[in-house]
Amino acid sequence: MGLETISSFTGQIGTVLLGATRSEGGSRSISYTIGGERDLPFLGSPPSGHKPLVAYELCDDAAVWPPVVREFLGDRTREPGAWAREAGDTWKPDLIRLVLTSTRKRDFQDFASLRRTVEEVLQQSPLPLIIEGSTDQAIDSEVFAACGEAGEGERLLLGTAEAGRYRSIAAAALAYGHAVIAQSPIDINLAKQLNILLRETGVPADRIVIDPYTGALGYGFEYSFSVMERIRTSALKGDCDLAMPMISGAPDTLTIKEVREADPGIRQRVAVTWEFSTALASALAGASIVSVRHPETLALLREAIDALWGGAGVR
């Protein structure tokens, strides 16, 4: 006799397809379905839905990237294509998340270079790709059009739509067949509202991934954790406007005070442990994709998620 959890939920999280293999019209070595859960994360044997994925974040201008990662990687951060290839081969993430940090420069206008960067990463790495574009409305339209077109057919996940600026990204997703990350500032109602707005522009529910915004451990994570749990339980109780899979990456994790001021001898390990704890806790809160920046976090996270998921041969 075991001890079983009780589920009274009637709803289900929707699914989103990411990446396209050759037979699906793209060039990826694999494609994923995320979401589909009928219960809380990792509950049941086997758990419902699809196992959470682990994404590795890299960027096209490392000047603003966490110093602890630059220190670890040295000059391997110079070229995003090679960086993506090496990350895939060495640290084995499920997906790559390319953050176009070059667009954060004042008066950025070099959209042709973005296109080349995206093409280069797609060529060098066979993994499905998430692209984080601009954060400035003035250039959104050109940035997302360039990325969207360069990745046409690859079923990218494009980020990040926010309440005030979602039209350009929605347009690019619709024109070139991609999915969209919808980010709201740790607020379940705003998350719901943005999903509704996106659907009104024509983005179907199965092409939306919720980013509830994740504060780093010790820096607001408690709010993010509970908002994720609330989004998940609301969806399982039948709220269709929140029944999309979630993505979580805590962008500040590797630049917080505890990492910056750690003794140099243990700084790398503090960074990895902090990022690991934040990401694993997010997966337990219901994130379908957790994304991290330190390469050494990846293997730990993969092992822990496998162990939580259960199944044959897993501790």
Added chain:
Amino acid sequence: MPLKALDIYKLLPRKNCKECGDPTCLTFAMKLASGKGDVDRCPYLDEHAREILGSSTRPPIRLVKVGVGERSFAVGDELVQFRHEKTFYHPPGVMVAVSDLWTKDQIQAVVARVRDTVVVRVGTDLRLNGVAVRHESSDPGAFRRAVEAVEEIADLPEVLMAGDPGVMEQGLAVCGHFRPLIHAATPQNHEAMSDLAKNYGCPLVVKADDPGGLPDLVERCTGRGVQNLVLDPATTSLHRFQNISTAIRQQAVTRSTPSLGYPVFLDAAATGMQDAAIVTGILRFASVMVVENPDQASLLSLLTLRQNIYTDPQKPIQMTPGIYRVGTPGPDSPVLMTVNFSLTFFTLQGYLEATRIPCFMVIVDTEGLSVLTAVASGKLNETMVAESLKKFSLEKEVTHRSLIIPGYAAPLSGRIEEATGWEVLVGPRDAAEIGEYLEKEWKR
């Protein structure tokens, strides 16, 4: 279905004998109704009343205390499955393992670390809670000596981990009167272990390899007179732990299986992936966790995650309003105003320290709201800023009259200038950019 205080009162003897420790039966009834009382304290209840009250007024998860004195801690007494439904009250005790195979020096090195380590975050002291002594040798005397080594240098709560009641008694002979947690009663030894727990007045872990057997084992132990129990699902699989622990929490808070209404134990070290087990344990209802001596990095993130999850989601941690100094600021140092939400304060403070520019932080009382929400709700407004500056006598600290306000408070800048007579400079929205901002705007 919870009973109301008056319904409970009708079932009580109504003689106000005070033997339960409360002045009247009505106050006792009110305690029971709020889940804070213990039915067994009333000596005059008839069987019928006891049956009704026993199942519906007990806290759904029993409060269990471990250790005595300053560092003792209590776990259990939780009411919800989800933190956002109310809050989680009693953070898990983290017990660092030592072995009776070790030398006295090895044991005491770990004990001293547990005793002395303090991590200060958001103005709160965070600590490890105690020591777990594992019996791994074949010598009962070694177990006794290990416990003595712990007791010699610290008054910390302990978990005694030995499957043989004879060995357990060796440990209890040393520290049994300091309420250690006994690990563990199993289907094979529960009678002897229960008797030890009862004689020494100690809490007892109940461990069944088949967790379906836990309710039965619990009833056997309570039947022998031990009420303070902790449940060990006895698994080294994270998947199984999180499923079983969730099931226990669900059945406890819904009161569908009252004999599962006890705190949960997790041997995080035994999973072979301690950091992952700790995260899972904190998020999934573990109340006592045994860990191998964590390195500094694990320790920091473990204590921080526990603090995060066990803060009240409805009550943000607040700073006392006033003037805070970063470095040793002088009369021409910059003055930055922000809200008294502790997270905002500590984030900004961290970035300000990194700039190495001495400055003043003026913290105004927004009742713990963040800048964005305080502006939206009107809690942050020009009148209170003006009053705060006056109350804190800021004009005596600096010779200039320039106030840097948070980027999200920009809509208030004009009104703050009018109300205070200070020149207002709008800072960045993101505290991470404050260094660059001061570099460019202040030194200008």
